[in-house]
Structures are given as C-alpha cells and as structure tokens.
Amino acid sequence: MDENGPDGRPQGTLIVGAGIIGICAAIRLAQRGASVTVVDRTGVCEETSSGNAAAFAFSDVLPLAQKGMIRNLPKWLADPLGPLSIPPSYMPRLAPWLFRFWRAGRAAVYEPALAAQAGLMTLSESEWMALMDASGTRAMLRENGSLELYESDAEFNASLPGWAARERFGIDFRHVEGAELAALQPGLSAQFVKGTFVPGWKTVADPKLLGKALWAHAERLGVRFRQDSVTGVEAGPNGARATMADGTAVAASRLVIATGAWSHRLARQLGDHIPLETERGYNTTLPPGAFDVRRQLIFSGHGFVVTPLETGLRIGGAVELAGLDAPPNYARSKAMLEKAKRFLPGLQADGGREWMGYRPSLPDSLPVIGRASRSASVFYAFGHGHLGLTQAAATARLIADLVSGKPSAIDLSPFSPTRF
Template identity: 55%
Template structure:
C-alpha cells in the first residue's frame, strides 16, 4: 500500500508526459503521487492532433522557418503570429530561436530529436500493451500536400534529411494523392505520404485512460497547484497554492507550459514559452478522412479521431495570460473548407491550449541544477504525445539509477 504521506516520487503534471512517466516509475516498483492544477488531460494533452509524429525529426527552429516567418507574421491569422501586446516580452526567446536556426545547431538538434523519436517509437507499443491502451493506436499514415511544383521542390531538402535517417516516404502526384485521400482541392498538385505515421483514437481519452490505469494500480492523483519546490535533506518539499507541503524522495517536474514558473523557485531560469494552439473538432461525419492530412504551407492539419474530425495547428506566441483569439480557429476552418470542398463545417467545438516550447525545439529532460532529486521533463512543444513514452523511459532510468537509453546531453535543462 502506498505511503500517502511521503511517496517515493511526486510527479507534477497530469498531462500525457507526466502520466506516462508516473506509470513507468510505478512499473519499476516506486510509489508515485501525481499533482496537477486542474486534473488529468486538462491542458495540451486534451486538444492536440492525436499524432505520433515520429518522422518529424527536424526542429521548428530552422532556416526554412526563418524564410517563411516574415510573410507569416504579416498575417495576424496566419500559421505564425505574435500578438503586439506580447511582442516585447517574447523578444529574448525569439532571439534564442533565431540563434538556434544556424545550420550547425539545426544538425545537432535534428540528431538529438531523431534519437528521442527512435526511442519513443520503440517504447510506444510495449507501453500501450502494459497500460491496456493498445486498441487506441491507429496506423493510417500522414499525407503532406503542396500547392504547385515550387512548394513541393522547396520541401525536398527536408525529405532528404529524413531519408538519411531511414524514414520511409513516397512522393505522389495528384492521382496518387486521390488514391489515398479523395476529395482534395485541385490546387494541391503534389504530396508526400509517410506510412510510418501513427495516431491515437483520441488524445484526451487516451490520457484519461492512462490516469485510470495509474490509479487502478495504486497511484494517487490529487488536484493541487504547485507553486514551489524546496530541496530538503533526503527529499524535496512540494508547496501548493493552499500552503500545504507534500514531501517525496524525488520529484518529476512535468507541468507543461507552467513548468518554468516552478523551476524558478529552485533558482533555475529556463526560457520556456507558450505556443498557443487552436483547433475546431467537427462531428465524425464532417468528411471522409482516411489519413491525417498536413497543409504545411498553411501550418495546420486535419485528423480523424474517434470523437470527430479535428482541424487545428498554427503557432501563436502569446503567453499564458492573453485571452484566446478564436478567429484563428475560424480562419483555419475556412481554409479547410476550401482545401477539402466536401467538408461540412457546422457543429464544431473550438479549443485553445498551451504548448510548452523551448527556443531550440528540444525538450528539457534531466536533473535540476539545485538538486539531483528533481528531474525535469517538459518543453516538448508540438511533440508531447509523440515523445511521451520515450521521455517516460528516460525519466524512469534517471530516477532508478540506470544509464538512460540514449544520450540526453542535448536535452540538458542547463544548456541555455
């Protein structure tokens, strides 16, 4: 029976990364308590596109994004935006992002991202089997579509990098795309299909299933807003907004977009920012969607979930406090209607969530500077679901004294 006064580990964050880590630690025989300010699947884990994007090895911070960014930033509803009210605050992060776009740093980030992707893919299906969630996995691939030969040719350098890393794909003409996904507008003349792209039936239901499994096997989940950490002899005190103190031998900080606020309380300033993601989830009969479709030139995807058809994506660097701008969801939905002429756009539910992102597009995974008893696991950006099983493996290795399955130097929280 778990000692509720002092578990072996407290995991801060009940999103997909935190719960995956909690389950991995539990499987190693540790008693674990999870604390979350809102409860399981309340943040980005609820509203993402549901993809295990193992082929997405190239960082967002790249020369290609720098070329596109000026045009995108001119459109307040486009794929990348910075609200004027937040521009000054995010300027230091943007400078770090720009520096991370140098060819040498992009190559290093791609290599590190590939290693984490390979580990995450290898760990995923065994993890799903252990947690009773294997039936939720789908292997329907992903189709990236391009408007004209120029856009297609501009993508080829990225596909060359993927080819070097052994990722399977095939380029298609309009007829080839129609065979995989009928109903695309004729403006899309080229495409690339990646069959190794997996997805989950519904990301929120999956995360909730992980929470249920964790509790069924003896774990405790409490709703509490963590405001501070205090290293003490033999452990770590976790302080909540109510003034209560919980102690554990070790702590995993996986609180998504709020993680940096907690890390500051032990003297560690990590440049975490918030990509505000938007989507609209339509009824299941909105379109005959057979694979996930990525409209890369417009920064969004359309995904078939068990709960509906989700149209979402884009990046708004707007922090945690500005009100949602759901015109962004509406703009994506209007584009989706033009790109998929048969799409029925009525009856949708809008959502906005916070993606925790670091300027070099790599997560922070590793021990805190102040104490080795605190392990960070946050900042996965668009790839939290994708990298959840691999991150859980690394966290479990660190907290049980084993050498991590991959070199984690590139993910060091102190690299900034």
Template identity: 60%
Template structure:
C-alpha cells in the first residue's frame, strides 16, 4: 500500500466509500489504468448498497418532489408507518432541507431536473451494461420490466403527467387492465384496476452480489481495499491527503468522496456545505419461495416495491427522514409486509430478514458530481438517493472523465456541488 511516499504517484486515486458508487468508480478508474485505493470502515457494499431493491431504474427520471408528494405529505406525516414520514424530534433540523425540496418542486426547476436526470439515465444504462459485461457478470442482469400498480382510475390519471414526461424522454411503457394486467402478474389482489408495464426496467440478481463482483473486477486490475475510518481530508494544487482515525496518512493525486449519507461531513472539511439528508429505507427479504414474482412490482401509492432476487423476495422502500443517529423503527418493515400480504394474498410472510439503510438524498433528487471548492484534486460523487445502483457506472464514467481532464460524457453543471 503506497501511502506515505513523498514521491507522489500521479496515477494513484483514493476513493472514500465502498458502496456501489465507490466500487463502480474504482472499477471504471481501474479499467482506465489508474491505481486505486478504496477506503471504507465496513467492507465492500456492506452498508446501504447491500440491501437496496436491486433495480436498474433507467426510466425513473422524475424527482421525488414531482411525484405528487407535496400534496400527500400532510396526510402521510400523520401516519408514522406511512410511505413518507419525519420523526417529530428531527423536524426542526430538517426544515431548511424541506424548504429546498419545496423549491425543487416548482415547474421551472422540475423541467431542468428531468432533463438532467434523463441525460444521466441514458449514460447510466450504457455504462452499467458495459461495465457488467467487462466484469463478466452480465448473467446477473434481469430484463423482465416493472409493473406499477394503481387502485383506481383516479390514481392512474394522477400519474399520467409523469408518464407523459417519460414518453417525451423516449421511455416505452404500456398501461394494462383486466386480463392483460392479471397475466403480467398472477396472484394480485383485485383491488388493482390498472398497471403500467415498463419493458426497459431492469433488476439484478442481488445488489450486494453485483457490487462485490464489480469490486473483484477492479481488484483483478490492481485496485486495493483498506478498512478504516477517515478522520480528515486536505488538498492543495499538487496532491491530497487522507488521515485515518488510526493515524495512517495516505497521499495521492486525487480523492473521490463517495461515502453515501456521510459524504457531506467530509465535504464540510473542505469548505463545501451540501444539504444532504438521509432517507432511511426499510425492507424485509423473504425466502425465494414466498411468492411467484414475475418482475419488480411498484406500489407507488404506498411507497414501496417488491423485487424478485436470487436471494429472496425483497419488500421495501418508503422514506423516513431521520438522520444518521436515531435508532431504526422496524415497525415500518412490518407495515410494508402487511400491505404486501394484502396486495398479494398468496404471499408467505414467514422467515423474513429485516434491514434498514441510509440513502443519501439531495432536495432536488440529483446527485453531487464535480470538484470540491477547495481543490480540483478532490471530486464528489454522492447523493444519488434511491438511484445509487442505477447511476453507479455513469458516475464512475464521469469521475474518470474529470480525472483524465476530458469533456464529461454529459453536461455536469446540474450536478454541481456549488449549485446550492
């Protein structure tokens, strides 16, 4: 491990964070010939990236603020187990973020966000499929599409503007009813009167397995992993330094900050104030035999999805804004499981494993991608919210573009760390 060598190797990159964004960035940079050191206090995809819903949601271009959430928030906040909740004790701290979230919902801001997210998703699909092929894990891809479900025609009609925005972006979909809906997913409750099938939606066999396999690819090209916690970051025009809590000092040409929900704390050390909040997501993974699931089901009115994985049937989602220190409330997992049983009466709900993770969320639903204010030797790659797995390889491509001094593959001004 080259760490304290005064003769700086200009080809060495330190990445802080071994979630899917850090791992994909390590893989892309290793593919480009860089020597990568990946740092994490846990392990490869052992945190939030281990328990997500496994979707490659390339058609999900609408920001959270656009999905009718603002109108629903007052009702949802009355339900501590609902799709979107805020711990009352956390609300005062969250108020500035909620104000920015409200601003992001304005029509002019939404249009810019959709355009930026559309470009990001086109790059994401190209890069993720390419990276999976290079890593030899294309067999972990599932191309069964998704089915978003509605309990009334009114609910479907309320979603139509969002589907029009997707149509404008070239995303294919089909609204289903009656026999077509039943054939798309047998065993659904008759309470669902319509559904929207998105054929281009993809999932993976298991998100943690994919992340670890991408790391194996990076490691085969020379990338190294160091377990530990970062105490401080610093940078100047010539180099960067990471100091670990055990006193180890790593000197490198560049640092990539990809520490998920903890990234804003590292950015603050470099003079950047990033309004990142934590969406605490919950799930339960049942045995694979729990239900004959044909594709990912999206219950948008209830804020959760059900995904078929090689490792089981995963029921999870919802948003709890509560920061990094409050304890988990697994009654949220139980509430989603109870709803899933109501929506899929044949679902076997025993034998499940509960989980909670921390999604790093920006108020406009766009990630932070770009240079630190203090130095172009530090790059930020965080804040992807629900879309970390989906956008991981695209982010790795953009990190590689910036480090190589190339024009980014897509315009990155909408993702600027200084946009706030």
C-alpha cells in the first residue's frame, strides 16, 4: 500500500474501516482491478457491523424525522429506559444536531430525502443480490418478510401516512389482523390487535458471519488487511496519507473513510465538518430455541425488533444519543428483554449475551457518499444510521464508480458531504 509506482506517486486504495461498508467497498474495488488494503483497529466485522439486527430493510425509506420520533419525543424522553434516551449532560452538545433533525421533518426537506432514500434502496437490493451470488453467500439470505405490530387502532392509524408514502415507491405490504396476524406469528400476545406484513423485507442468518464470509471472498480477490488505528489523515496533490497510532504513515493514491460513527473525526481533519451523531443501540441475543419467531418482528411503538438468527434470537434496537465516550447502559438491553417477555409469552429469556453498538446518524437520515471537498483522492462512505447493512452493497458500487471515474448509478447530490 505504501509502494510507489514508476512515476514516484503512491499506488493503491486504502480503506479505513473493516465494517460491512468497508468490506463491500473493498470487494467492489478489487473486482475492478484495484490494489486494496483495509485497515481497522480491531479486526474484520468486529464492531457495530457484528451485532446489528440482521435486516436488509429495503422498504425502510422513511427519514427518522417522519417516523414518529418528533411526535413521541416528549413521551419517550420521560422514560430513561424507553425507545429514546438522551442523558441530560449530553443535551447541550446534542442541541445543534437535534435542531437540524427537527428541520429535516419539513416537507421541503422530507420529500427529496424520501426520494433519495428510495432510490438508494432500489440500488441496494439489486447490488446485494449480485454480491451474494458472486461471493457464494446467498444461502445466508432469509426471505420471509417482516411483521410490524400495533397495540391499538390509534397506533395503527398513526402509521398509515408512512405506509402511503412507501406505496408511492412501489413497496409491497398488507395490513393484517385476527387469524392472519396469528398465523404470521403464533404465540404473540393478544395485546397486539393489528400488524403490517412486508413480504420483501429480508434478513441474514447472522450479520457477523455474513461479514466474515464476504471478507473471505475479498481475500480471494487479493484484498489485504492491516490491524492498526488510524489517528490522522491528510491529502495531497498525488494522493492521501494515513497516520497510524505508532506514528508511521501509509500513502495511497486513493483513501476511503468508512469508520462509521468515528468517520466525522477524520473528515474534520480534511476540512469537512459533518454533523454526525452517534445512536447507541443495544441488544440481547438469546440462545437458539428461545421462541419460535417466524420472521423479524418490529415493535415500532417501543423502538425495538426481534430477529431470528442462525446463532440465536436477537432482541434489540432503541436509541441512546450519548456520543462515543459514555460507558454502556445495559439496563436498556434488560428493559427491551422484559418487554419481549410480555409480548411473546413463553419466551425463554435466560442465557442471553448483551451488546452495544454505535450507529452513525445524520439529521436527514441519508448517508454521506462522495468525495472530500478539498481532495479528489479521498472518498467518504459513512453515516448510514440504522441502515448500514442494508445499504452497504449500494454504497460500495457508488464509491467504486467514483473512484474509477464512471457515471454514478444514481444521483449522488442528496448524499453530498457538503450538503450541510
């Protein structure tokens, strides 16, 4: 990676971050003949990409500002273990992001964001299916849909504008109740009176296992890995340079920043101030057989999902806006598990593994995909919020198009690093 070509210039592509975005980008670039090295402080698919809810949520096109968060904010904040938590000490630092988030709910911002997200999702689905076929991971895909659940007619009615918006983009769904609801998920608590089934929703057997399998494919394509911490980045006329924790520098002709919730710190060194915040998500993974869950269950009023995995039953979600440095509050995992026991009577809740991950979130719910504002050699691929796994393959395609100078598959202006 730090070798120079015949003209003395640095060669190859360095990707900072070995989560699902970085892995997919490495594969795409290697497929196009690039020499690629991925650097990460812990390993391949070992952090946030390892413990997510395992969904290919291609129908999840609504910006967060339009999914009831603003409406429910006062109620949720009153419950320290509810769907959304903000420690009071963090509120002053968070206030500018919250203001941007509130403004993202305006129709003038919401409609373009919705259209952009829908376009990215369409690309995501086709790119993921092609990547799974090419990497031999298609057997890890589960195509049994999702079931969103409502405890009252009022809660169901509040969801209808969102479903109408999805319908405009051709997303298939149907509302269910009674016997059909019970057939889609036997054993569900009677407190849920209606649901919405989305047949096109997909999950994977286990996100960490998928990431590792994709990495094996990347290695077969010649991608290399370096375990190290990148503490600094700089760009010059002939490429870019990353500084490691021990002070050594690695030069590359192209640099891709895909470090999730930490990405904005590196972007700032290049002059791009991107308002990224960290949604800390929690889950508990129970042993296999804890409950016969037929498909991903979405308890939107409580901010969490239940996903059947090859490796167990994962119960998690919720949002804690508390930055990168506060210690985990696993009481949030326990609170979701207690609710799941009520919602799924008979759930075997012993023997679970608790986990916390960091979702990199931007106020308009769109990721940053594009070039650094001051360098044609540095590319950003971060800020996917809850949708990193879902949008990884499409992001990889878009980054590969940028790096190779090919026309983009979709309009990239809504994802521009300079849009803020």
